[in-house]
Each structure stands twice: as C-alpha cells, then as structure tokens.
Amino acid sequence: MTVVSVSMPESLLERIDGFADDHGYTGRSEVIREAARNLLGEFEDARLEDRELMSIVTVLFDYETTSVEERMMHLRHEQEDLVASNFHSHVGDHYCMEVFILDGDLEDISTFVGKVRATQDTLSVDYSVLPVEDFAQSLA
Structure with missing residues (x-):
C-alpha cells in the first residue's frame, strides 16, 4: 500500500484519533481510507x-x-x-x-x-x- 503524507490541523487529527478509538478502527489511516471511499462514492449513485x-x-x-x-x-x-x-x-x-x-x-x-x-x-x-x-x- 502506498503511503501518503497529508497536512491537517492538530485539532482535526485529534478528532480523527478519537473517532478511531471510539468506533473500533485500527488507526487514523483506516478512518481516512473509509472517509475517502465515502467521499468518492457519494455521487456515484446510478x-x-x-x-x-x-x-x-x-x-x-x-x-x-x-x-x-x-x-x-x-x-x-x-x-x-x-x-x-x-x-x-x-x-x-x-x-x-x-x-x-x-x-x-x-x-x-x-x-x-x-x-x-x-x-x-x-x-x-x-x-x-x-x-x-x-x-x-x-x-x-
């Protein structure tokens, strides 16, 4: 899997980490991948x-x-x-x-x-x- 570097405010990173912990994700990368898939799929409704x-x-x-x-x-x-x-x-x-x-x-x-x-x-x-x-x- 390719590693991507992303800049974001510390407050957003803290929210992502908290979300990962609260919802059983293995880490922030998994949260970001799911968010990207959801965003890209939003307008792909046949x-x-x-x-x-x-x-x-x-x-x-x-x-x-x-x-x-x-x-x-x-x-x-x-x-x-x-x-x-x-x-x-x-x-x-x-x-x-x-x-x-x-x-x-x-x-x-x-x-x-x-x-x-x-x-x-x-x-x-x-x-x-x-x-x-x-x-x-x-x-x-």
Missing part, C-alpha cells in the same frame, strides 16, 4: 445519473471569515445556470449560513458541492439531492 435533480446545499462559516462569503458569492455567479436560489442568514452571534438551491444534473451538482467543500474555513457543508420527478410525485 439512480441519479441522467436525471434532472434538485439539491439543497448548506454552508456554515464564521461571520468574520469574509473569504468564505466572497467565495460563495463567486460560486453563485459562476454557476448561475445551476443555482436556482440562494440566501444568506445569520446564525447565532458568530456564524453565517449560506443556502443554495440547485437545479441540474449529477455532474454539475457534484462539481458545485466539491468547490464548496474545497473552500477553506468552512465549518460545515451539507447537501441533499432528489430527482425532480420524485419530488413532483411526493407532492401528488
């Missing part, structure tokens, strides 16, 4: 391919981190054909939440989520994906 999709993406960040807010604004404009709606909200005393409603295909939504996740200083990125026809059927 049920979602070649379908029109709706997605909700939420991003939480510290309000003093203006670089995250700027990046979200740029993504909104770069992906205006994909972003059906977007709003910004203040959460608590120190946080902001950016919510994106996306309308597009699996590849475009996957790329968008990847760009959001790659944005430095985001605290949380969460999303859901639903085929448009499934959404329409649940309303009927």
Whole structure:
C-alpha cells in the first residue's frame, strides 16, 4: 500500500484519533481510507445519473471569515445556470449560513458541492439531492 503524507490541523487529527478509538478502527489511516471511499462514492449513485435533480446545499462559516462569503458569492455567479436560489442568514452571534438551491444534473451538482467543500474555513457543508420527478410525485 502506498503511503501518503497529508497536512491537517492538530485539532482535526485529534478528532480523527478519537473517532478511531471510539468506533473500533485500527488507526487514523483506516478512518481516512473509509472517509475517502465515502467521499468518492457519494455521487456515484446510478439512480441519479441522467436525471434532472434538485439539491439543497448548506454552508456554515464564521461571520468574520469574509473569504468564505466572497467565495460563495463567486460560486453563485459562476454557476448561475445551476443555482436556482440562494440566501444568506445569520446564525447565532458568530456564524453565517449560506443556502443554495440547485437545479441540474449529477455532474454539475457534484462539481458545485466539491468547490464548496474545497473552500477553506468552512465549518460545515451539507447537501441533499432528489430527482425532480420524485419530488413532483411526493407532492401528488
């Protein structure tokens, strides 16, 4: 197996080590391998391919981190054909939440989520994906 060196904050490494201990992993490498497999497999769902999709993406960040807010604004404009709606909200005393409603295909939504996740200083990125026809059927 190839050895890979990864830089990460000490606080994240401590969380990984704690997670490994709490959940019976043999060590941090096993946790990282599973996380990588899960991340890479997220958008490999055959049920979602070649379908029109709706997605909700939420991003939480510290309000003093203006670089995250700027990046979200740029993504909104770069992906205006994909972003059906977007709003910004203040959460608590120190946080902001950016919510994106996306309308597009699996590849475009996957790329968008990847760009959001790659944005430095985001605290949380969460999303859901639903085929448009499934959404329409649940309303009927």
